[in-house]
Amino acid sequence: MRPGPFTRWPRAADAALAAVSLVLSACVTEGTGDSLVLRSPGDVPVYVLLLFVVGSAALYWRRQAPVAVLAVVLAAWALTLGSGDSDLGWQALVAVYGVGRYGSAERWGHVGVDAALVVVVLHGLTGDLPWGEVGFGVVVFFSVWYVGRRLRLRAERAVLAERERxxxxxxxxxxxxxxxxxxxxxxxxxxxxxxxxxxxxxxxxxxxxxxxxxxxxxxxxxxxxxxxxxxxxxxxxxRPPSADDGTSPQPGLADLDRLVAQMRAAGHDVDLTTEGALGDLPARVELSAYRIVQESLTNVVKHAGPGARASVRVAHDGRWLSVDVTDDGSGVTVLPGAGHGVVGMRERASLLGGSLDVGSGDGGGFRVRARLPV
CATH class of the missing domain: 1.20.5 (Single alpha-helices involved in coiled-coils or other helix-helix interfaces)
Structure with missing residues (x-):
């Protein structure tokens, strides 16, 4: 899935969130029978409108200081209780989520959530709400905080796992x-x-x-x-055990046709394209390029899934040898660099002074691109 706006443009998204929250608080209020009605901001007392501004603007910093933002929002909400214009519940809900999602101090996070639940109960008492609605509000606030906390812990585990890889x-x-x-x-x-x-x-x-x-x-x-x-x-x-007895010469780019033929004989659809003069290259460059293609096609067999189609392109422009292996399979099953095969390919490229990039292909599947100086 592509990241949403809150991930791609966090500052702009938080600013838009704060602005929308202020408009909702100033222009929408509760009517009879749990309905929502529109009102003019001029009908809101000035001090309440200022509290709306403070509570909504604080959401802009919900990632940097989530506990402080929750404290500001709860204070503003508490000051509006009993005024008939206590409409900062949405801001408090967003701030509670921010504490769970972005807070780092568990103790202060728990204190903030407890304070939010207290304000929810006070809001129900001052507004003469049924206890069922008050209990539902408590459950919603706690659930939102818990979901944010679980997402934060999962993200932290993902970062730790990537660092370990x-x-x-x-x-x-x-x-x-x-x-x-x-x-x-x-x-x-x-x-x-x-x-x-x-x-x-x-x-x-x-x-x-x-x-x-x-x-x-x-x-x-x-x-x-x-x-x-x-x-x-x-x-x-x-050297790992293999059928090679060690007496045959090391493979090179001339052996790519044989490698592709073996893949086709095994039932895999592989296309091979070559560009430029490939017959007068250093042996170490040819061997590294061959091994990168070989390992990439092995990964296609292991991870791309049945029926996947692979494409191999090897091009020499006089200074660089480019190797591009793509497939249209099921895509990346592990993070790039996590396996010994990817580590080995990247090590071969770096020892020659080149580079290797792996990741999802433009149209799905997996892509391996290497540039080796000749």
């Missing part, structure tokens, strides 16, 4: 980088250091002792082979 995504990236760096250093750095020392020794004795230089270079070769074996083993541990 962002922190989790950051922890994933940090922990993986630290782990890989630590293990690469422990496993490979020792061998590379040995190779450097042996190569330096071979260079030193190459002119005077060729046999020693040959032996040193043999040690360099042996250390290099051991380092390569250990590096392969380390990457094999870090």
């Amino acid at each position: 962002q922190e989790q995504a950051q922890r994933i990236v940090t922990e993986e980088r630290a782990r890989i760096a630590r293990e690469l250093h422990d496993v490979v750095a020792h061998r590379v250091s040995m190779m450097t020392v042996q190569a330096g020794a071979a260079k030193t004795v190459a002119a005077t002792d060729p046999e020693a230089a040959i032996r040193a270079m043999g040690a360099v070769e042996a250390a290099g082979r051991q380092a390569l074996d250990e590096l392969r083993h380390l990457l094999g541990v870090l």
Whole structure:
């Protein structure tokens, strides 16, 4: 759902709310038999009209100081009791909702609601209203405050959950980088250091002792082979299990046709569009672009729902490689960035100096857009 005016333009909406409340209080009053009748503002006593202005204008600050606004409105309402023009109940109802929706101090919020209920009862007593109407008013005021409070707690939980998701995504990236760096250093750095020392020794004795230089270079070769074996083993541990035996070359943009064909064979409708020259790009850029497309199509299978149609567009303009994957499925099921897949795609793009945006598509569904410098 699109946000309403009170969310999109809060200050303007609150100003309009205050103005409408003042007009209603000054021009509408209770008639006989619970009816509403129009009146001229000139028929309202001046001091009551001033109280209407104060109580209505206070609603403009109902988000910033909800408890203070409720206190002002209740005071103005209480001063009109028994005058025959006690028409600030609407403002009090809005202020009570503001305390529940925007108040941060629970204790003062409860005090404000209790005070509002007291004024509601006094309004009924001074106006000779039946106890049934007074009780109904108490229930309405309490219910409005409770609904506002529940909405505030839900919004606070949503903000906290989003913060936790962002922190989790950051922890994933940090922990993986630290782990890989630590293990690469422990496993490979020792061998590379040995190779450097042996190569330096071979260079030193190459002119005077060729046999020693040959032996040193043999040690360099042996250390290099051991380092390569250990590096392969380390990457094999870090890489998730797959059917790939590790001997095939890394995929690139030329393999997108095969990837799309596999998706179509699995029953998914996928369109592929390419623009520009894609045959002379750095391998790391091609690999990252391929992985982003692969992960995006995997998300289509997981989250878009049956019968969803996906579109893949890859364009190269000479400086940037743009990857755009959209679908017309059921849309975002989790907040962007909450899963390891989105975190991994964003990490690939950022390591190349690019960017990645995810979110709802223009016509529904889900969208992934990446820009990678070439």
